[in-house]
Amino acid sequence: MSGGDSQTAGQTVGEALVGELAARGVRHVFGIPGVHTVELYRGLGQSDLRHITPRHEQGAGFMADGYARVSGRPGVAFVITGPGVTNLLTPMAQARADSVPMLVVSGVNESRSLGRQLGHLHELPDQHALAKLVALNSEHVSAAEELAPALERAFALIDGSETARPGPTHLQIPLDIGGSAAAYKSEIAADHTGGDSLEQAIADLPLLMQRLTAAERPVILAGGGARFQANQLRQLAENLGAPVIQTVNARGVMFDHPLSVPASPSLASVRALIEAADLVLALGTELGPTDYDMYATGVMPQMTGLIRVDLCAEQLERHPAELAIQADVADVLSAILADLEAVTMTLSDWGVNKASEARAAAWMEIGEGYRAQVEVLNALRAVAPGSIVVGDSAQPIYAGNLYYDHDRPGGWFNAATGYGALGYGIPAAIGAAIAAPDTTVICIVGDGGAQFSLPEIMTAVDEDLPITFVVWNNYGYQEIARSMQDVGVPVVGCDPTPPDFSATARSFGVSHRAISADPQDVAAAMLDCAKETGPSMIEIITPKFVPTPAKKD
Structure with missing residues (x-):
């Protein structure tokens, strides 16, 4: 400033x-x-x-x-x-x-x-x-x-x-x-230049470069701290021949790249790639369990030669590494790339082949149901490229967090990881649209989560925002119901009756389309919504989950 x-x-x-x-x-x-x-x-x-x-x-x-x-x-x-x-x-x-x-x-x-x-x-x-x-x-x-x-x-x-x-x-x-009289203030401090961070990065650069150039099977873990460094990240990956595994908040940084692995590091196939590496470079990721151990196994993937770059000293201490650099990811990437210009690296096809194998295995691992939901996401991306997709804890979001390649850095985020608050999607999408008024915003919520914050759609109406609200209506908390059944707990409280979304949309003054989960239907509905200037709603109706009756002795 x-x-x-x-x-x-x-x-x-x-x-x-x-x-x-x-x-x-x-x-x-x-x-x-x-x-x-x-x-x-x-x-x-x-x-x-x-x-x-x-x-x-x-x-x-x-x-x-x-x-x-x-x-x-x-x-x-x-x-x-x-x-x-x-x-x-x-x-x-x-x-x-x-x-x-x-x-x-x-x-x-x-x-x-x-x-x-x-x-x-x-x-x-x-x-x-x-x-x-x-x-x-x-x-x-x-x-x-x-x-x-x-x-x-x-x-x-x-x-x-x-x-x-x-x-x-x-x-x-x-x-x-x-309401009292204001006092004169001192001069506003100048913007932070990141000098301390850059100084730290440069101090650790020789050792970092030694490790990077010696690695034969490097893998990069990209977290939210790297989501706005897509160009630098791609350049580094290509120089190293390293697959790039992206957490939820980093999706979009390597769209359609042969070294990209847009899949959760909780998946066994992605963990296998991490464990096959002789060096793991973790950039701006806290290595939290909602990304790395979402199945609650209590075991993190083994990371040989772990190098961590993160702004937070406390975060670095939580997961010890062979080399920990407290610095901004952007500064470290700039320093690495400047030094790589003087380094000749002999690359093999290991990274491209391993990334391809991991993508194929991860795609099969997520299962048929989730694959079908990712195809819905792919259909939305195809007809609305460069969109910002904001989600709640809904089935397509869970599927996408496991495996989905978005085409906009920083354009895929949701509340299904980390703190995991329901009701996030609708208002967060509105904030995103205020920040990027010329960009299509797609909000994906379940019928249950939508009821936490449904009235906020009126704010999108007031502001005439180009948001398409996609409601995945399976008539209840299906993910929770399945989880309860899987561990033998009677399914209770998972079927709150959803509102009539058509009538609700009409009362809000927004258009409404009720469709199936067929990707072609989704694409056609999204194309129709794109012709409108303000908010719209697509309701994707799917079957209600019916728990299997418990066996009696």
């Missing part, structure tokens, strides 16, 4: 906050105004910041999440004290699990009442401490002059500039402070 003094003379703290956010590149705010945030909204009407109104505070948080993932800028949400903050805790937890930059700004009751349990409206015993349990940090502004330094600390954590993964943070402003 370029330097310069903010003009706060004659402003309130709430007005100054809006100016400070704008000066830091914030362009959109997601929130629902209330009596505890009136002063935060005073400056919005006079600013260039655009306010987006969800139907629930949880929706505001998920919209901020989707916006941040697509724009690369922090998603910002304004909420009231008490229930506004507690409703935001779930989105904050999802953002923390996936290293998504987010700022939640809330009101809080008057300073003199805090912690006294006087029965004020929306009172919590200690909102500040509660937010700290989920966010990277919670800042309490107890005086006007504390606003600027609190924001500096918050943004340092949000964007990962303190050589740590980005994530959500919280700022609360008491009612009596928000």
